[in-house]
Amino acid sequence: METDTESVLYEQIGGADAIREIVAVFYDRVRADPTLSPYFEAVPMERLLAMQTEFFGAALGGPVTYSGVALSQAHGRLGITREDFSRFAGHLFDTLDDRGCDRELVRSVVGRVSLYVDDIVGGYGEDG
DSSP states (O other): OOHHHHHHHHHTTTTHHHHHHHHHHHHHHHHSSSSGGGGGGOOOHHHHHHHHHHHHHHHOOOOOOOOOOOHHHHHHTHHHHHHHHHHHHHHHHHHHHHTTTTTHHHHHHHHHHTTTHHHHHTTTTTTO
């Protein structure tokens, strides 16, 4: 039954086109945040946006397969803290809220992405 719940999130958010738009606006916010922007200074944004669109589509239960490297591998050397992840999640919350998503959907989407916090925060085996 979990797959049904997951696919509902993908559909509720508006599918592939909506996710692409959300990711673009979301990363504009993240990159404008002086605490988070240093993580993106040398990142090819077109590639990142494509991978994040794929990741969000898969994480929300869409008919998408994430083809990127493991999240722990992609983020492990960056030293991302739990505070940084919370700021990141806050920008996602605000992006979805500004888009007019209802609070339950916003919480569900942010909650789904937050399931990956341990793969993103710190480094291999570090608490962050």
